[in-house]
Amino acid sequence: xxxxxxxxxxxxxxxxxxxxxxxxxxxxxxxxxxxxxxxxxxxxxxxxxxxxxxxxxxxxxxxxxxxxxxxxxxxxxxxxxxxxxxxxxxxxxxxxxxxxxxxxxxxxxxxxxxxxxxxxxxxxxxxxxxxxxxxxxxxxxxxxxxxxxxxxxxxxxxxxxxxxxxxxxxxxxxxxxxxxxxxxxxxxxxxxxxxxxxxxxxxxxxxxxxxxxxxxxxxxxxxxxxxxxxxxxxxxxxxxxxxxxxxxxxxxxxxxxxxxxxxxxxxxxxxxxxxxxxxxxxxxxxxxxxxxxxxxxxx
Numbered sequence: 507x508x509x510x511x512x513x514x515x516x517x518x519x520x521x522x523x524x525x526x527x528x529x530x531x532x533x534x535x536x537x538x539x540x541x542x543x544x545x546x547x548x549x550x551x552x553x554x555x556x557x558x559x560x561x562x563x564x565x566x567x568x569x570x571x572x573x574x575x576x577x578x579x580x581x582x583x584x585x586x587x588x589x590x591x592x593x594x595x596x597x598x599x600x601x602x603x604x605x606x607x608x609x610x611x612x613x614x615x616x617x618x619x620x621x622x623x624x625x626x627x628x629x630x631x632x633x634x635x636x637x638x639x640x641x642x643x644x645x646x647x648x649x650x651x652x653x654x655x656x657x658x659x660x661x662x663x664x665x666x667x668x669x670x671x672x673x674x675x676x677x678x679x680x681x682x683x684x685x686x687x688x689x690x691x692x693x694x695x696x697x698x699x700x701x702x703x704x705x706x707x708x709x710x711x712x713x714x715x716x717x718x719x720x721x722x723x724x725x726x727x728x729x730x731x732x733x734x735x736x737x738x739x740x741x742x743x744x745x746x747x748x749x750x751x752x753x754x755x756x757x758x759x760x761x762x763x764x765x766x767x768x769x770x771x772x773x774x775x776x777x778x779x780x781x782x783x784x785x786x787x788x789x790x791x792x793x794x795x796x797x798x799x800x801x802x803x804x805x
Contacts, residue, residue: 546570546773553773569770573778576743582736589652589735590717597713598706600659605667606694611677627661633726640727651727652720652735660716663709670705671698715783740775 545553549564557563573579608616608623630636636656637646645651675698683693699706721737728734 542773542776546770546777548770550770566770569774570778573743573771573774578731578739578742579736579778581732582734582739585649585733586718586736588649589720590714593653593658593717594710594713596653597658597660597663598710601664601667601709601713602699602702602706603694604659605664606671606698608664609668609671609675610690623661623664630656637726646727647730647733649733652717652723655723657716657720660713663712667705667709670702675701711787714786718783736779740779743775744772 541558544560544562545558546569547565547567548558548562549566552558552563607613608620610616631639640646640651640655645654679697680688680690680693683697688696719737721735721741724733724735724738728738
């Protein structure tokens with residue numbers, strides 16, 4: 507009886523310790539995001555002096571007002587949405603069929619081809635050859651360079667998708683379907699895809715976030731400002747410390763005005779660039795939790 511009571515006490519202590527650790531980890535993750543939010547609406551001087559810790563001080567929406575008054579923001583948003591949605595669809599269009607083919611044991615060349623996919627994870631042609639390739643394909647200074655580029659297929663995403671198909675799509679299922687005259691393409695579209703919502707959601711989220719945060723492509727391959735993604739626009743705003751199209755620093759007073767609200771603008775652009783992804787995540791969280799368990803030990 508005493509052993510049972512001691513075990514129950516230890517279980518309670520263990521549960522309390524787990525809750526405390528989880529709460530501390532939550533604070534470590536959530537507070538930086540919370541600080542960015544309150545700093546974006548606080549007086550920059552108070553932020554710089556460390557007065558802003560839990561609540562905003564000197565509340566002001568000037569940073570957001572000036573950010574959204576800049577038409578470059580809206581152009582960047584439009585471009586980034588097009589590049590992210592289009593790039594994600596194209597990446598899925600190539601990744602899912604390739605992963606299915608490489609997961610089929612009857613495809614004898616799969617190990618040979620997989621070697622070349624994995625090889626690109628460790629070795630690449632380098633920046634100059636890649637730039638020359640994009641230029642020879644007439645993709646530079648076009649929107650297509652954001653959608654069709656060497657990163658269209660992420661090998662890591664390909665591997666975990668292939669692993670999902672191998673572990674969750676029994677080969678007996680295809681054998682049963684083939685008896686009824688089902689081809690590989692029909693099996694892939696009518697059976698594999700409906701059963702793979704978890705992995706498709708996870709891979710789509712990975713690709714979408716990558717395309718949304720991609721600034722290197724615009725920095726290297728695009729010179730036309732009307733084609734630049736949101737990340738490049740925000741980068742230019744931060745580097746120049748101004749938000750007006752004609753330049754906030756054109757006059758002495760204007761320059762000081764922009765400097766006074768520099769922190770509000772800096773933290774504001776972080777929120778502006780991150781908010782869409784944070785809004786999308788809850789809608790795919792259910793599938794994301796299932797997908798990240800790929801490869802876990804099952805009892």
